[in-house]
Amino acid sequence: MTVSFPDLLVLLGSLQGSILAVLLWRNRQGNPLANRLLATLMALLAAACFSIGVPLTPWTSLLLDVVPLIIVMPVGPIIYFYTQTLLDNSFQLGRRQQLHFLAALLDIGKQGIVWLYLIALWLGLTSYADRGWWADLKHHYDTLVDIPGWLSLTVYLGLALRAVNRHEQANPSPSTQATGQLRWLHALLRVWCSFQVLWLLFLIPYQLPAFRDTLLDKVGYYPLYVPLVGLIYWIGLRGYLHALRTVEPQARKATTVTWPAQLIETTLQQLQQAMQQDELYLDADLSVERVGKHLGVAPKLISATLNQHLGKSFNTFINEYRVAAVQAKLLDPSSQNSTILGVAFACGFNSQATFQRSFRGVTGLTPKQYLQNEQLVKK
Template sequence: MTISPFALLLLLGTLQGFILASLLWFTRSSPQLPNRLLAVLIGLFAIASLNMVALEGGFYEAYPRIRFVMDLLPVIMAMPIGPLTWFYVRSMLEPGFRLGRNERWHFLPVLLDWVPALICWTFLIGLATHVFVRSDLKGWGDIIDQYDMYVDIPRWLSISVYVLLARNVLIRYQPAGRGPEVVQQRLKLAWLRQFLTGLQIFQVVWLLFLIPYVLPGLRPDWMGEMNWYLIYVPMAVLIYWFGLKGYLHARLSALTERKKATTTLPAETVDKAAGLLKKAMEVDQLYTDPDLTLEKLMHHTHLDQKTVSHVLNQHLDKSFNAFVNGYRIEAVKQRLLDSASSHLTITGIGFECGFNSQATFQRAFKQFTGVSPSAYLAQQTSVSVKKSAQV
C-alpha cells in the first residue's frame, strides 16, 4: 500500500481537521453552539477527506472488511453542510438563536446521503433471505455508482442556497453598542465574510468539476488522472483554514469573556442598577421609544455606561438590543391578543411597541419566539378556539 503526495496532503488536512474540530467542540466559551456547529461542519469535511485517502491510497483494497463496514454506514454526508453553515452564521450574530424543531427540519435531506448505505442493507437482507444471489452484486453496485454520480447535484445546490441565506444574514446585520464591543463585532463579521467567501470559492471549483463529471463527454483526459483530488485538495485547504481561524476566533471570544468577568461590581450596586433598568422598561416603558439608545437609557436611570453594560452583559446575559427587544416582543404578544388593538395591523402593533421598521420587527419576533408574528397570532387564536369549544 503506497500513498501519493496528494493523498498525503489530504491525510495531513484530515488529521488537522479532527484536531481542530475537537478543540472547537471543547472550547469553553459562551455560547458554545457556534463552536460546536463549526466543529461538526469541519468534522464532516475531515471524514470525507479521510475516506478519499483510504480509497486512493489502497487501504480499502488491503482491508476489504473495513471497506465493507464503511459501505454499510452513512459516514459520508454532505447535505448537512448547508444548514450547518447557515446556522453557524446565525448563532454567531443572533444571541437568542437555538436549534429548535423548525431548524432541525433543515437536516431532513440528509436522507439523500443515506441512500447508498440503505441500498447495501437492502441487498444484504435480500441475500440473507435468498431473495437475491451473489451474482446480483454487480448490478446493485452499478445502481450505487449511478446514484453517487447524480446525488452531487442536489448536494451542490443545497450548499449554494444555504450559503446565500447565510450571506443575506450578514448583509442585514447591524453592529450594536460602542467602543470595544463594536470592534469585536466587526472582527466577527470579517471572519464570517471570509468563511462564506471560502465556501463560495469551493462551490465554484466543485461546479467546474461537477459538470464534466456528470457529463462524461465534456471530461478532458487530464481530469481522469487527477480524479477527485481536484475537489479534495481545496477541501483540505478549507479544513485547515476554517478550523484554525474558527478556533482562534473562539479563543479570542473566550478571552474577551474572561476579561469582562474580571470587571466586577459590588452586589448592592448590581441589584440597584438591575432594579432601575427593570423599572425603566416595565414601569416607564422606555422600550416604546423607537429611537431608544444606550445613552438615553443611561440618562433616564442616572447610571454610567460601565454599570449598565456590566449588568446587561454579565448579570442579565443580554446585549442592549436583546434586553430592549425582549420587552418589545412581550408587549407585542400581549397586544396581539388584546381586542382593544384589533383595529391595528400586526406591523402597526410592532411600531407602537417600539420597533422602527417592519423588517427589524419580523426578525426580532422570530428570533425570540421561533415563529413569525402572524404565525404566533394564528397559533394563539387556534388555542383559544379549542379552549372555548371544550367549555
C-alpha cells in the same frame, strides 16, 4: 501498501479535522452552540477526506460501501445556523431548524442501496449474478447526488450572506466584538463561495459521461479534496482562535471592574424608566450602545447592572418588555385583524424565532396557547 503524496496530504487533513473537531466541541469559551456547529462541520470534512485518502483494501472498500462517510447535505445548514448563532447569541436549534438536516438522508442513499442488496440477497429476493445491476444503480446514484449537494450548499451560503447583510443594515454602528464577528463571517463565507466555484468547475465535466472517466483517471477527486484540506486547516484553526479571542478579553475586563451599589441601583431605575415610559424596547434595532447613549451612561455599566442586580442579559431584559407588550396587544380588540407575527414585529421583535423563544420563556406557552387560554378565561 504505499500511500501517494496526494492521498497522504488528504489523510493528514482528515486527521487535523478530527483533532479540531474534538477541540471545538470541548471548548467552553465563546458560544457553545457555535463551537459545536463548527466542530460538526470539521468532523464531516474530516470523514470525507478519510474516504478519499484511505488506501483501498478489501476491508476499506467494504467500509466505504456500507458506512456513509461523505455527508454533504448538512454542510449548508450548519454554515447558515453557525452564522445566525454568531449574529444572535440567543439563537437555538429548535425543531424547525432541525428539519433542515433531514436532507442528509440523500447522502446515505449510496450505502442504502448496498444494504438493500445485501438484505435482498439474504432473503433470496435477488441473486449474486444480479450484483452488476446493483453496482450500476449505486454508481449512478452516487454521481447524481452531487447535484443537490452543490445546490443545497449554494442556497444556504446565499441565506447566510443575506443574514449578514441584513444584520449590518440593522446595526450600522456595531460594537467592537460584533465587528470582529462580522469580519470573520465575511471571510468564512467568501472562502466557501470560492470553493463552490471550484466545485462547479469540477462538477460539470464529472456529470457528463463523455468526460467523467477521463477526468477521474487523470486527476481523480484531488482538485476538490486538496483545497478541502486547506479549508479544514483555515476554518478550523481560525474558528477556534476566534472563539478564544471573543471571550477572553471580556472575561478579564469583567473581573477588574466593580461598580458602586448606589450607581447600579440608579442605573436600574433609569433602565426601567426608559422601558416603561420611553418604550425603547419598541426599537427593533435596539442595542446596549443605543440605550447607553439615550441614558448617558456607559454600555458596560448597563450590562453590569442587569447581570449583577437582575441576573439577566441585555437581550433577555429587553425581550421581556416586548413580550409584555405583545400580551397586551393580543388582548386588545383593535389588534384582532393583525397576525401574531405582525403584533410581535410592532412590539420590537425582528425575528420570529427570537419572538417564539422569548414568549415561551416568559409565559411558558406559545402565543397561540396563550390566546386560547385567555379566550377560555373570558368565557
